Structure formats: structure tokens, C-alpha cells
Amino acid sequence: MQPTAWWSPRLWAAHLIALVCAGAAVALGLWQYDAWQAHREAERIDLTNDEPQPLTDVLGPDQPFPSEHVGRPVTVEGTWLPEGTVLVSGREKSGEDGSWVVTPLTVGGPDDAAIAVVRGWLPGDDPAAAPAPPTGTATLVGWLQPGEGTGAADEDPTDDVLPQVRIADLVQRVDVDLYGGYVVVDPAATDETGGRNAGTTQLEPATLDQLPPAGTFTGWRNFAYAIEWWMFAAFALFLWWRFVRDAVAARPQTSDQAGTDRPVGSAP
Structure with a gap:
């Protein structure tokens, strides 16, 4: 050959x-x-103690979540969408089982894309026990996190309790697009920056150690x-x-x- x-x-x-x-x-x-x-x-990399940056400088509404910004403090200003409020179960605090209270917040005007905001923690997973969701505008500081997708099954899709902060589930509850991540409110930093109507009243703070294992x-x-x-x-x-x-x-x-x-x- x-x-x-x-x-x-x-x-x-x-x-x-x-x-x-x-x-x-x-x-x-x-x-x-x-x-x-x-x-x-x-x-x-632990970014949780960095200086907060505007969310729009870190993540856009149509962008995939940037892995290098997990846990970064961000500032968000917009309008609450109370109709999108849900509880996310399975969040333990001091040995007690509880839930995160999550409400979307538009980034900018009321018709702009929104980001899911973990306003705080409460014991149990009964939506009736949660305080009324906030309305109007808000300014807050929180830690940026990627949407969860562990594949946990929602035992009752008709209620307002979810097993995880899954963006695909939340977007069905509002009439605007959602960012590809969520923010866990930091009440202390929000108060220091003059945040208003952060929606954390009557709720215990949510913390990053309540995140499910990666x-x-x-x-x-x-x-x-x-x-x-x-x-x-x-x-x-x-x-x-x-x-x-x-x-x-x-x-x-x-x-x-x-x-x-x-x-x-x-x-x-």
C-alpha cells in the first residue's frame, strides 16, 4: 500500500x-x-463579605448564571410581585425544620424582568403562617445564588410550597421574565444601606447555611x-x-x- x-x-x-x-x-x-x-x-472563593455590587452589573435577565459570582452580595431595587410568593420547604434552622419565604422583585420598573428574593425563614411549611407579602417598591442587599435544580419532586404542584428554588417553577407564577438566579436578603446590610420595604418584617433571617448540600x-x-x-x-x-x-x-x-x-x- x-x-x-x-x-x-x-x-x-x-x-x-x-x-x-x-x-x-x-x-x-x-x-x-x-x-x-x-x-x-x-x-x-468566598465572596459573601465583599462589597455589594448592583445586580445588573453582575447578571443580566437573559444571561446564564456566572459561576464566579456565587454568593456575591448585590443590591437590588424594584417592585414586589406579591402574587408570586411561595414557600420553599426543607430549610433547617437550629435543628428545626422550616421554609424560606420567596417573593419575586422586578429589577427596575414593574414590567421589567424580576429576580426571586428569599425574604426570610419561618418554621414549618404552612403558607397561612407566612406574613402577607410586601407590595410597592423595595431596595435591598442580598447574596446572589444560582437557581436550584436537584430534581426534587413537588408532591403537590397545586399549592404554594416548593421543594427548591427552581426558576422554571417560579416563572409560571408571574407575568414577567425571571433572572437565572435568586437573592437571599441580608437584613443587616440592607438596613445599613438605607434599604426600604425589604419584606423581612415578622420573618427570621434566612442564611446561606440553610442551602441544601450541593x-x-x-x-x-x-x-x-x-x-x-x-x-x-x-x-x-x-x-x-x-x-x-x-x-x-x-x-x-x-x-x-x-x-x-x-x-x-x-x-x-
């Missing part, structure tokens, strides 16, 4: 397809690997995707090698090659 046969013009299309498929798979694998690294870096699979999933893409790249190269090898082996002999294969002394 002559090496030059592998670069015959009739095989250029196969070479190009293999190069595109393998290159795309390697690039996607590197992208997933970078995402995994970003998760690891975010876990090493799923270890979340970060490793990106790493697994990277491995899958690189395996696909290797498989694409293997298919290219098999196809080109078989195509070269099945190439018909030329008349000159056929002549050299005749036994010595045989008639032409």
Missing part, C-alpha cells in the same frame, strides 16, 4: 469531514473542561461531558482511518500494475 494513495483527491472529502468532526469534538470537550474548572474555582455531580458532569466529546473525537478518527484504509485497499489495479503481476514467460 503506497502512502501517497491516502492523499488521493478522491479521499479529500473524507479527510475534511474527519478533521471537522474531530476538531469540533475536541473544542466542545475543552469547553466542558473549562466549565468544570470554573465550578472548582467558584467553590474555592450535588457533587453538578461539577463533575461537565468533566464527564468533556471525556465523552474527546472519545467521540477519537472514534471519528478511527472511522476515518478505517474508511480510508478500506478505500485504498479496494482501489482497482492499473494496467501497468496488472502487467507486472504476470508470471515470467507467460504470453502477453
Whole structure:
């Protein structure tokens, strides 16, 4: 088999397809690997004591949640959407089971996109025990968190109690878009900055240690995707090698090659 046969013009299309498929798979694998690294870096950084930044400087309404800003203090100003208030159960405090009280707050005008705000904590999970949700405008400071997505089932989708702060569930309760994250109010920082109508009256403060344990699979999933893409790249190269090898082996002999294969002394 002559090496030059592998670069015959009739095989250029196969070479190009293999190069595109393998290159795309390697690039996607590197992208997933970078995402995994970003998760690891975010876990090493504690931003909760940083100076608050305006939410709009950190996250846009149509942007994916930036993992490097998990726990960052942000300032939010807008209008409450009391009709979107829910309880998020399973939030323990000092050994007592309780719930977060969550109300969306528009960021800007009343018709702008909103962000879910954890106003505070109360014992149990009875919506009737929660104080009336706030109305009007508000200014507050809180810790930014990504939407939760552990896959916990909602045993009763008809009530106002959710098992987690899942943005897809909250957006069905309001008539505006929601940011891809939520804010846990920091009452102390809100008071220091002159916050008004923060909706924390009659509620105990919610704290970040009430967050459910982070799923270890979340970060490793990106790493697994990277491995899958690189395996696909290797498989694409293997298919290219098999196809080109078989195509070269099945190439018909030329008349000159056929002549050299005749036994010595045989008639032409």
C-alpha cells in the first residue's frame, strides 16, 4: 500500500469531514473542561463579605448564571410581585425544620424582568403562617445564588410550597421574565444601606447555611461531558482511518500494475 494513495483527491472529502468532526469534538470537550474548572474555582472563593455590587452589573435577565459570582452580595431595587410568593420547604434552622419565604422583585420598573428574593425563614411549611407579602417598591442587599435544580419532586404542584428554588417553577407564577438566579436578603446590610420595604418584617433571617448540600455531580458532569466529546473525537478518527484504509485497499489495479503481476514467460 503506497502512502501517497491516502492523499488521493478522491479521499479529500473524507479527510475534511474527519478533521471537522474531530476538531469540533475536541473544542466542545475543552469547553466542558473549562466549565468544570470554573465550578472548582467558584467553590474555592468566598465572596459573601465583599462589597455589594448592583445586580445588573453582575447578571443580566437573559444571561446564564456566572459561576464566579456565587454568593456575591448585590443590591437590588424594584417592585414586589406579591402574587408570586411561595414557600420553599426543607430549610433547617437550629435543628428545626422550616421554609424560606420567596417573593419575586422586578429589577427596575414593574414590567421589567424580576429576580426571586428569599425574604426570610419561618418554621414549618404552612403558607397561612407566612406574613402577607410586601407590595410597592423595595431596595435591598442580598447574596446572589444560582437557581436550584436537584430534581426534587413537588408532591403537590397545586399549592404554594416548593421543594427548591427552581426558576422554571417560579416563572409560571408571574407575568414577567425571571433572572437565572435568586437573592437571599441580608437584613443587616440592607438596613445599613438605607434599604426600604425589604419584606423581612415578622420573618427570621434566612442564611446561606440553610442551602441544601450541593450535588457533587453538578461539577463533575461537565468533566464527564468533556471525556465523552474527546472519545467521540477519537472514534471519528478511527472511522476515518478505517474508511480510508478500506478505500485504498479496494482501489482497482492499473494496467501497468496488472502487467507486472504476470508470471515470467507467460504470453502477453
